Amino acid sequence: MGNLDGDSSAVRNEKPATSNRPLSLVNQRPKLMFVIYAGVLLMMYNPMVQILRWKYQGRNETPFETQSFLIYTSVFAFLIAGLTSAFSLHYYLTNSTRKQSLSPLLYRIINVVFPVSAVVAHLSLVLILIID
Numbered sequence: 832m833g834n835l836d837g838d839s840s841a842v843r844n845e846k847p848a849t850s851n852r853p854l855s856l857v858n859q860r861p862k863l864m865f866v867i868y869a870g871v872l873l874m875m876y877n878p879m880v881q882i883l884r885w886k887y888q889g890r891n892e893t894p895f896e897t898q899s900f901l902i903y904t905s906v907f908a909f910l911i912a913g914l915t916s917a918f919s920l921h922y923y924l925t926n927s928t929r930k931q932s933l934s935p936l937l938y939r940i941i942n943v944v945f946p947v948s949a950v951v952a953h954l955s956l957v958l959i960l961i962i963d
Contacts, residue, residue, distance in 0.1 A: 873912065
């Protein structure tokens with residue numbers, strides 16, 4: 832259908848009204864949930880390390896000497912979790928109008944690696960607490 836005034840160029844250059852609308856809170860919910868989830872998992876690591884310090888406080892040996900594999904696994908997994916959460920947060924926080932810096936496949940891989948590495952980091956600390 833054409834314009835009634837006969838000026839069809841104004842109709843073609845018109846942008847949709849929804850393009851300038853800000854995202855609603857419903858669209859932001861997964862981003863907020865991921866930020867909370869990542870923050871809780873990463874902040875739980877420090878209290879667990881403090882509990883491990885209290886456990887080994889009166890001993891002559893350190894967890895690096897008695898359970899070296901588990902402690903190094905925990906530290907490495909925590910570093911991987913921190914890096915992947917940073918990449919994932921960068922993906923979430925980039926504006927949808929700009930070109931995304933991560934491909935969707937890489938984003939999905941990161942979203943699998945983060946929870947696995949965070950759980951491995953915490954689980955290895957729990958195992959150190961249980962074993963000794």
